[in-house]
Amino acid sequence: MKTSSSVPPTLRFGVFELDPRAGELRKKGMKIRLQGQPVEILAMLLERPGETITREELQKKLWPADTFVDFEQGLNNAMKRLRASLDDNAESPHFIETLPRHGYRFVGSVNGSERTRAAEATTTHGTGALIRLPALGALAVLAVVTALVGLNVRGWRDRLFLRSPKPQIQALAVLPLTNLSGDPDQEYFADGMTESLITELGKISSPRVISRQSVMQYKSSKKSLQEIAGELKVDAVLEGTVVRSGDRMRVTIHLSQALPERQLWAQEYNRSIGDALTLQGEIARAITDEIQVKLTPEERNRLASSRSANPEAQDDYLHGLYFAGPAFKSEAEWQKAIAHFKKAIEKDPTFAPAYTELAMAYFWLGNPEQGGPSAKGTMPQAKAAVAKALQLDPSLARAHLALGLILLGSEWNWSGVVILSMEFCSQAWAERTRPPRRPTKRLNWTHSAVCIEIG
Template sequence: MKLPKQPSRLLVLLASHPGELINREEIVRQIWNSDTFVDFEQGLNFAIRQIRTALGDDADHPRYIETLPKRGYRFIGQPVPVAPARAAPRAHSAIPTFRRRTPVIGLVLLVATIAIVIGIRIYKASSAGRPSIRSLAVLPLDNLSADPAQQYFVDGMTDELITDLAQVRNLRVISRTSSMQYRGTKKTAPQIGRELQADALVEGTVERVGDTVRIRTQLIDAARDKHLWAKIYDRNIGNILALQMEAARDIAQAIQVQLTSQEKSNLASVRDVNPEAYEAYLMGRYFWNRRTPEAMNQARAYFERAISKDPTYAQPYAGIADSYNMLGNWGELPPAQAYTNAKLTAKKALELDPNVPEAMVAMAFANFLYDRDWSGADTGFKKAIEANPNYAPAHQWYAVYLIAKGDRKEALAEVAQAQLLDPLSLIIRSVGGWIDYLAHDYDAALEQCREAIAMDPDFYPAHLYMAQALEQKGLNPEAESEYHRALSISGGNRLALAHLGHLYGIEGKREQAERVILDMQKFPYTPAAWIAMVYSGLGSKRDAIAWLKRAYNEHDPWLVLLNREPAYDSLRSDGAFKDLVHNVGPN
């Protein structure tokens, strides 16, 4: 509970004038000079909070520091009364000397009292221990830079801090998707803690001027809304990775979590980074997190720019692998182009840094969807989870792998873990419903999808998976309405279109189903498995099998679900279909 330099100076200033109002301008003048790189309002509020934490003071019922709104602060603590030592009087000097020393003695005693209070609190904290912290959320850091365009940089700082803390196995770290939803929130720490099931919150600010970066962080006990720890970091942008690692180590130490030797090594292993490469990487992740085909291509361009500035920087390669995987999964690129490039860049990332979990997941993902290397994918997903148990996408995609393999129980366990790490993630909740759909448990699928839609009525995957479940329950009008809703929100997602075409076929709307097939074939590439789905709905087994064989030869990623997708149920008695299922695996 050691006070940093600025709060210490502020405490001495206030205690030197007990009972007097010290206005904010005077504090700024004496504690921060005009050349100091700091936002005064944020810095002053931060310092006062640290002092109150050290003294065990409460802003609403102060015993030491009183706030006078919009004016300043006043020290109201009382020094311990001590009788002055008796001494033989000396002529003409006793009274003047006593008067000169009385204020000094009072101030010394006052500071001594403060020191005793802080010491008692340190002793109590060390003997009783802090509240057990097993889960933590890093809230979006605030941008204090003069340039709003630096938001991508600030978001990147938040992401990297989450990533570094997520390496600690004994700490559950809430994922970015959920944490970012609290940007600018007015909710209290206890509210956020309950919603995220987090014991503690990390909040702070980022301020950048040129190549200088200042990050303020503080740790809050979520349940009690109590300040536990705070620190300010100043670095040149070239040393930004070291700053992030140091902050993660300090936070882990502050919450007294036990680090393994490997975790200590990971958090101590840092390298300088080319500033231009780092900024390009952050911009790439900024676009990648938008999760649209257009943004994914923009992200890939920024990752490539980062590599051109620093070819030894592993993370941009992992970013490119993630981008290619998503573009392949969405049918935006042919599988050979998407997944071959994903594997090459993931492999390069792991050669440069074997401990990048994003690259591990990207490689396992491509092994699963493109190579149909079931054993290799299983090993890869497990390795990624071992490296970073807090990486929610690893659990999410491992869950999809497990349901494709036919292990529903383990799949649901993995998606539940992903939801625990990212409780507000719409895609993870929707994927939970999709897994229930693939397991032919349509009521459970509908329940999960409804929960996701309640969180965001315009999240199209939830509407798509709901439509699929409604169709399998025979609720065709409701299903058609949901398919159209998904198409409208997504701007014409072709997977939703394929399922709608399947429904048209089931309903006997042949002309509309055939129009769907023609529309999908107008694109440079459409997964053959999607076209086969429409023919399955039409009852055209020969055409459906022909397109599935084409999908097999093209390494269509959607073929791994051949034995689980209910839309293919009408084909299961066909011998050629059984051969395809056997060849796809797992065997």
């Protein structure tokens, strides 16, 4: 982060300190997970305490004219994140004052210095009114406020000085991302991104992530967030939008708590189309940071393992996910999915996820309930695809799941191979991949309950 040479190496205010050169914010010595535009905004405010930083200045420095982004929404989201990290409130600010339609001003003390006269005079109308009161009246009001805070009447002290604890999110639903491109033909892209994000979040042990087949019923739903969360039995809901324009995309994500209903986090991402899959890992990591999930080293590695793919291969891959969707679709849809996964592999022969999904598609196509090809005709192709996926990426969790399912259902002789496949199912479970949510009627539940999740 570029700073003026006259700026101190550390800017202290309240219990916080900012290292503007490293772009690190700390609270009582502990680093706060905040980076990017919110930190840069804070640095600009702290470098000029008491002065107004206009919206135009912020836009010129942080959102150049060639940036593919909605400035107003981006600035509002950045300020929300910054205020949340500082335990600040726009209505009664301790640090950052909003000047409607104009800009922002830092009104706290920096490195022990007092507020500037301009800041003190205009922090709030209430403060100005108190200054104009007779001295005795001011002392009386101060005494009442002190008593209320000291006794913590109706939680005043908590609301003034303490930040609400991070919510405990045990279960999360990723609702279908909304296509805002204005082109119905881009629905596959939004749905494929939804499926990819669900898979990415499924790489961690907590929170539990609801499967796509359970959430797709809420595509374009008019139900309230609380209704959806209640029906799915989740604590929080992730929703968002996707705009695709040429070789660029803009993804906006919102994480909301169900009860009480409130937004926990929001972010906007502007990326090249070729970065669509790596973006899912970035979003998943941001969410785990926001709800303070403690990741194991293995989980961190899995979230960091996503790689960029050939843009055309990735596009076919997302098309395939769109047609595959939940299990037990029609034969025609599975055939379309298979065709797209094959095209993705042709364009990028090292694309392990495409081999994995091809294996899964062949597996479900061989389901006798489909009325299509028999398992004898699809299982060899499924085995070949999953073998290639694991050769390319032995750590790919969903590939281990696919292998376990293929061995489990080889020729649909469920009872004969359950024990043989358990090591692969256990591996998939250890990788926290979401297994299918509906087994066939002939599945031997006694031996496979640890592999198949229902709900």
